[in-house]
Structures are given as structure tokens and as C-alpha cells.
Amino acid sequence: MMGRLNHDQGQLFYSFSLEEAVPDDHLVCKLAAVIDLSWVHAELAPHYPNNGRPSIDPELMIRMLIVGYVFAIRSERALCRDVQVNLAYRWFCELSIEDKVPDHSAFSRARNERFRDSDIFRRLFEHVVQTCIAAGLVGGEGFAVDASLIAADANKQRSIPGAEWSKECAAKAASRAVREYLATLNDAAFGAASEVRPKFISPSDPAAQWTGAMRGPAFFAYADNYLVDVKCGVIVDVEATRAIRQAEVGAAQTMIDRTEERLGLKPTRLAADSAYGSAPTLNWIVNEKKIAPHIPVIDMSTRKDGTFSRADFTFDKDRNVYICPMGKRLKTTGRILAEHKYRYIASTCDCGPCPLKSKCCPNTPARMIPRDINEDARDVARALTGTKAFEQSRRDRKRVEMLFAHLKRIFRLSRLRLRGPRGAQDEFTLAAIAQNLCRLAKLVARAPPLAATCVA
Numbered sequence: 001m002m003g004r005l006n007h008d009q010g011q012l013f014y015s016f017s018l019e020e021a022v023p024d025d026h027l028v029c030k031l032a033a034v035i036d037l038s039w040v041h042a043e044l045a046p047h048y049p050n051n052g053r054p055s056i057d058p059e060l061m062i063r064m065l066i067v068g069y070v071f072a073i074r075s076e077r078a079l080c081r082d083v084q085v086n087l088a089y090r091w092f093c094e095l096s097i098e099d100k101v102p103d104h105s106a107f108s109r110a111r112n113e114r115f116r117d118s119d120i121f122r123r124l125f126e127h128v129v130q131t132c133i134a135a136g137l138v139g140g141e142g143f144a145v146d147a148s149l150i151a152a153d154a155n156k157q158r159s160i161p162g163a164e165w166s167k168e169c170a171a172k173a174a175s176r177a178v179r180e181y182l183a184t185l186n187d188a189a190f191g192a193a194s195e196v197r198p199k200f201i202s203p204s205d206p207a208a209q210w211t212g213a214m215r216g217p218a219f220f221a222y223a224d225n226y227l228v229d230v231k232c233g234v235i236v237d238v239e240a241t242r243a244i245r246q247a248e249v250g251a252a253q254t255m256i257d258r259t260e261e262r263l264g265l266k267p268t269r270l271a272a273d274s275a276y277g278s279a280p281t282l283n284w285i286v287n288e289k290k291i292a293p294h295i296p297v298i299d300m301s302t303r304k305d306g307t308f309s310r311a312d313f314t315f316d317k318d319r320n321v322y323i324c325p326m327g328k329r330l331k332t333t334g335r336i337l338a339e340h341k342y343r344y345i346a347s348t349c350d351c352g353p354c355p356l357k358s359k360c361c362p363n364t365p366a367r368m369i370p371r372d373i374n375e376d377a378r379d380v381a382r383a384l385t386g387t388k389a390f391e392q393s394r395r396d397r398k399r400v401e402m403l404f405a406h407l408k409r410i411f412r413l414s415r416l417r418l419r420g421p422r423g424a425q426d427e428f429t430l431a432a433i434a435q436n437l438c439r440l441a442k443l444v445a446r447a448p449p450l451a452a453t454c455v456a
């Protein structure tokens with residue numbers, strides 16, 4: 001006999017358990033099993049007054065934001081609507097079936113005030129990383145660093161030429177994003193990263209960088225920088241910067257220092273692409289941090305006209321001279337030139353009658369070789385190139401690229417919703433928290449704890 005749905009929805013009493021309605025293998029159950037927000041109230045307590053009307057529970061807002069990032073709900077308006085009707089989201093947020101969902105406007109108020117004052121997203125990020133460490137997902141031996149461009153919430157049509165923008169005019173506009181940018185003008189990740197004036201500036205978000213780095217049409221963007229432990233691909237630090245190389249390299253240094261200070265993690269090897277292979281950066285990695293640089297060296301010394309390159313000369317560190325293919329010495333005066341280089345010069349008495357002169361210095365009386373003041377560090381990186389460990393690091397670097405691909409395609413974070421340096425930082429930190437939680441849930445998921453149950 002054909003069954004027919006009973007359309008009578010007027011039943012007065014129901015027996016209903018929210019927990020039973022959520023399938024055990026739903027992602028929210030796995031997330032609930034690995035996340036601990038019991039410390040949030042104590043952390044935020046100093047930022048709330050002791051009297052007045054009770055605020056919306058900050059733990060609830062943080063849980064909702066995690067749902068938003070994990071399930072790629074990019075607008076807070078849509079997030080509130082989805083939590084209203086989705087039982088699994090309600091269960092994860094510890095809301096009963098009758099509890100009211102906060103209005104979307106509460107999020108921007110909390111984020112711009114108490115959440116930023118308390119730096120709660122960074123605390124939460126570190127808390128999640130510590131959970132990953134406790135679960136054995138972080139090896140601490142090898143890290144990989146990289147950056148990816150994320151489009152800013154700024155349009156070319158509303159931009160102005162860089163030459164027409166000034167701090168004084170911007171100060172009059174006084175939007176939050178502009179105030180934040182003006183406050184970061186001396187920050188190495190933003191204003192101080194480069195003195196080059198960008199071609200276009202967005203008056204509504206001047207920290208967003210006009211960039212054509214993706215080899216397509218130029219656009220306004222921020223750089224999302226990840227420092228990743230290569231054992232299981234856990235993000236151990238995240239930083240928002242301007243979308244230019246100097247800022248990204250500076251962010252790598254900031255993240256390595258901070259990870260050591262806050263989490264007690266310092267790698268023995270660092271994998272990165274050639275953007276991080278400049279001499280000063282390698283010097284910092286090798287000589288200051290004592291980390292093995294598995295980084296391709298940026299080398300401009302190879303000659304393509306058939307004459308000897310610098311690699312054809314041997315550097316004698318003890319005597320501080322280069323030895324040429326004829327066994328003659330190239331000496332330096334020890335003076336550092338403007339480009340942070342020493343100059344090693346052969347004797348004209350040696351080069352004049354030399355049978356190899358046409359292959360060495362056909363247009364000058366004697367051969368000259370420049371040597372960067374940090375060439376020792378570059379030599380260390382060169383010596384590691386091609387080794388088994390280096391090749392492993394090259395493969396490990398793909399973990400960072402996969403995380404960025406996941407961020408853009410699955411989390412749909414290809415364009416920022418918030419403006420200003422703090423807005424970008426908040427979005428990148430929350431996305432990194434969500435990615436780490438998903439990794440944690442996938443690798444160490446346990447049975448879900450008891451949670452909100454309601455009978456209506």
C-alpha cells in the first residue's frame with residue numbers, strides 16, 4: 001500500500017533530542033570532540049563591564065564564526081540564517097532548539113571592540129596549535145613557509161592614482177580601515193615594507209596592495225602568510241601583510257620568532273621558495289637562527305656570454321681570497337660597497353699575459369668578482385641544494401600550497417570580506433584556526449561529548 005505523508009503539523013508536544021538528531025559522523029561532532037573553549041569566558045572577562053545588560057555569549061559567537069569558516073558561509077547574515085535552521089550547527093553552537101540566534105550586527109561590534117582588544121582570535125589559534133602538539137601532530141623538526149595573495153574588498157573603479165593619495169587627506173576620511181592603515185605605517189609588514197608608491201590606492205582600504213603578481217589583471221590584495229609544520233601540515237603561525245615580497249619575507253621572520261617564543265617550537269630545517277633566498281634573509285636563517293635553509297638561492301653571478309662565472313673561482317676562506325682557474329689570487333681591500341658587497345680584484349700583472357684572459361676578463365685589465373657580505377650563508381644554502389633532505393623539503397613545501405588551495409576552493413576565501421590590516425588578520429587567523437581544527441578532527445576524532453539536549 002502506498003504510504004502518504006500526514007500533513008498535520010499542528011501537534012502540540014514533541015519529544016525531541018537535538019543530540020540524537022545530529023549524525024555521529026557529521027563534521028560538527030568531530031570538531032566538537034577536539035575543540036575546547038572553556039577558557040574563553042575567563043580570557044574575555046576583563047573586557048566586559050560588571051554591570052548592565054548581559055551581552056551575547058562570546059563563546060557562542062566564536063562557535064558560530066568557526067561554523068562560518070569551516071562550512072564556507074562567507075557572510076555573517078547568511079551564517080545567522082543558517083544557524084537558525086540547521087540542527088547540526090545549533091548543536092555545535094550549544095544552542096537549544098528554542099534559543100535565539102544573535103543578530104548579525106553583534107559580530108562586527110564584538111570583533112571591532114572586545115575581540116580585537118583581547119586578541120582572542122590569536123589566543124584561540126595558539127590554543128588549537130597546542131592541542132595539535134599534544135595530539136602528536138606537530139613534529140617541530142621541519143617547517144615550510146609561503147604566502148598567497150587574497151583579493152581585498154577594494155575595487156579598481158573606486159581607486160585613485162598613488163600620487164594623489166596622502167596621509168593628511170586619508171586622515172580626514174577616518175574610516176576604521178584607514179585609521180588602522182595609518183597606525184601601521186611604521187610596521188614592517190605594512191607601511192615600512194617598501195617606500196615605492198603603488199600605482200593605485202583604494203581610499204577605503206589603503207593597506208591593500210595594487211598588484212599584478214598573479215600574471216593576470218592587477219587587483220588589490222593582501223598576502224596571507226603561513227608557517228607550517230611539515231609532519232601533518234599543521235599551521236603553526238599565520239600573518240597578514242601587504243602583498244609585496246619584502247613584507248612576506250619579514251612575516252616569515254616574525255612567525256619563526258613568535259613560534260619559538262610562544263610555542264617553544266624551533267625547526268632544524270626551513271623549506272621555502274626562492275623568494276626567501278636573498279642574502280640577508282639566508283644570513284638571518286643560517287647565522288642568527290641556526291636553521292638549515294632548504295631554499296633555492298637567488299644567484300645572478302652566472303655569466304651567459306661564455307666567460308668564467310664566479311662558480312669557476314674557488315673561495316679560500318682562511319686567506320680571504322678567490323683563486324682563479326690559473327691559480328692566481330683575487331684580493332679585497334675589505335671595503336664594503338654600496339650594494340653590501342666586497343670586491344675581489346686580480347693583479348693586472350697576472351691577467352695581462354694570462355692565456356685565459358679572453359675567457360675571463362676580455363674587456364678589463366684584470367678580473368673583478370663581487371662577493372655579498374652574507375655570501376657565507378648563501379654558500380650554506382647552495383651546499384644543501386640537491387641533497388636528499390633538500391628534495392624532501394621541496395616535496396614538503398607542497399603542503400603549504402595545498403593549504404592555500406583548500407583555503408580558496410573549499411573555504412571560498414578568495415576575496416576578503418573585512419577591510420584594513422586588522423580585518424585581514426582576523427580573517428586569515430580564523431581561516432587558519434578552521435583549517436587546523438579540520439586537520440585535528442580528521443586525524444584524532446573521538447566520540448562526541450554530551451551536549452545540548454532539548455525536549456519541547
Ligand code: SF4
Binds near residue numbers: 325327350351354360
Ligand atoms: S685572467 Fe687573471 S683572473 Fe682570469 S684566469 Fe687569468 S690570471 Fe686568473
